Amino acid sequence: MMRFDSMFDPATYHETRKPLLRAQTLPSHCYTSPEFFRREVEAIFSSAWHFVGREDEIRETGAYTVIDVQAGSVIVCRDRSGGLQAFVNACRHRGTRLKDGQGRCNRLVCPYHAWTYGLDGSLSATPGFGEPENFNRSEFALQGVRLENWGGFLFVNFSAQAPPLLEWIGDMPAVFAAHHPEDLRCTWRKEYLVRANWKFLIENALEAYHTGTVHGETLGTQDSEFVETRGNWDALYVLGDPSKSIATLPGENQVFPFVRGLSGKASRGTWFTVVYPGTQIVFSQDCAWWLDMKPLSVDRTLVTLGGCFPASTVAMAGFEQQVTAFYERWSTATPEDNQIAEAQQRGHASGLGLPGRYSGTEHCVHALDNWVLDQVLD
Numbered sequence: 203m204m205r206f207d208s209m210f211d212p213a214t215y216h217e218t219r220k221p222l223l224r225a226q227t228l229p230s231h232c233y234t235s236p237e238f239f240r241r242e243v244e245a246i247f248s249s250a251w252h253f254v255g256r257e258d259e260i261r262e263t264g265a266y267t268v269i270d271v272q273a274g275s276v277i278v279c280r281d282r283s284g285g286l287q288a289f290v291n292a293c294r295h296r297g298t299r300l301k302d303g304q305g306r307c308n309r310l311v312c313p314y315h316a317w318t319y320g321l322d323g324s325l326s327a328t329p330g331f332g333e334p335e336n337f338n339r340s341e342f343a344l345q346g347v348r349l350e351n352w353g354g355f356l357f358v359n360f361s362a363q364a365p366p367l368l369e370w371i372g373d374m375p376a377v378f379a380a381h382h383p384e385d386l387r388c389t390w391r392k393e394y395l396v397r398a399n400w401k402f403l404i405e406n407a408l409e410a411y412h413t414g415t416v417h418g419e420t421l422g423t424q425d426s427e428f429v430e431t432r433g434n435w436d437a438l439y440v441l442g443d444p445s446k447s448i449a450t451l452p453g454e455n456q457v458f459p460f461v462r463g464l465s466g467k468a469s470r471g472t473w474f475t476v477v478y479p480g481t482q483i484v485f486s487q488d489c490a491w492w493l494d495m496k497p498l499s500v501d502r503t504l505v506t507l508g509g510c511f512p513a514s515t516v517a518m519a520g521f522e523q524q525v526t527a528f529y530e531r532w533s534t535a536t537p538e539d540n541q542i543a544e545a546q547q548r549g550h551a552s553g554l555g556l557p558g559r560y561s562g563t564e565h566c567v568h569a570l571d572n573w574v575l576d577q578v579l580d
């Protein structure tokens with residue numbers, strides 16, 4: 203293992219900093235060292251925009267979803283006025299976790315001593331608590347967390363200093379305006395616990411070099427090109443077929459109407475984006491999906507996958523049957539990707555592996571690795 207005093211020295215990464223076709227991949231310890239991971243948590247995840255899900259998944263009054271990140275746990279819920287709220291998932295009495303997973307409730311009741319909060323976070327009841335001196339309920343509302351929304355994609359942030367979400371993602375909303383993300387509805391979601399570093403998973407999602415091998419029997423080969431972006435995001439464009447999106451398996455004929463008004467490249471292909479650090483939103487001609495990586499430790503990651511379609515498609519007769527072709531593609535390819543990331547993690551088990559090189563098609567992998575270095579080095 204690398205000596206600690208050179209792990210964050212820019213000179214250590216000289217070879218990864220070179221232009222793509224001369225660069226070496228990140229040293230092995232970036233994926234295996236608890237010290238390196240701790241620095242990522244401090245420098246990246248403590249102030250990151252953490253992906254929550256779609257606004258339309260939390261549509262009804264009292265619907266909530268919980269996400270757990272390194273910085274803490276957050277409840278996002280729909281309040282009585284139709285707005286969205288985000289709170290630290292901890293009681294203001296003695297800090298007990300309030301909720302898990304997803305569900306619907308009229309109020310948030312702590313399982314310990316039943317302190318009760320409204321959907322706006324206000325403390326409404328403290329059964330059996332008596333009247334301690336100077337106790338004022340209004341001072342014990344749930345602690346708010348920043349929640350921001352782009353086109354129905356929700357993100358939370360624990361840091362008051364982080365820039366607004368729309369500043370973070372730069373020109374991404376403009377690039378995908380024609381895909382009308384605000385019209386999407388999430389109809390499907392799945393979680394995987396993967397024994398691999400978060401970077402292996404997101405790197406894999408940003409190159410099509412592996413598709414002919416890892417997905418040789420399923421997706422087959424794909425051609426891709428790099429996209430210029432402005433802001434903390436990148437994208438790989440995968441060339442497709444003007445009559446069918448790549449969101450179903452080859453040989454599957456199911457198609458949904460394309461998003462109205464798509465033209466040029468948007469009508470022929472699919473963008474595999476990354477919102478740094480670890481959220482991929484994929485825009486295809488007839489649907490969108492996400493793949494979100496939440497690191498649990500240096501070698502464990504929670505991967506969440508969600509499938510979205512335009513509201514007009516979801517309303518079509520027969521949607522429920524026809525959409526299974528899309529779910530099948532996502533639930534086939536994702537485990538193949540997860541397994542290869544686990545094999546890669548095992549290949550790096552010693553932390554002493556020598557660096558490799560990037561191909562011309564691994565532009566986004568190189569960009570991601572250098573973005574991480576930009577954040578964590580001294």
Ligand code: FES
Nearest residue numbers: 293295296312315
């Ligand atoms: S810790 Fe929540 S009511 Fe006591």
Ligand SMILES: [Fe+2]
Nearest residue numbers: 406416417539
């Ligand atoms: Fe893949």
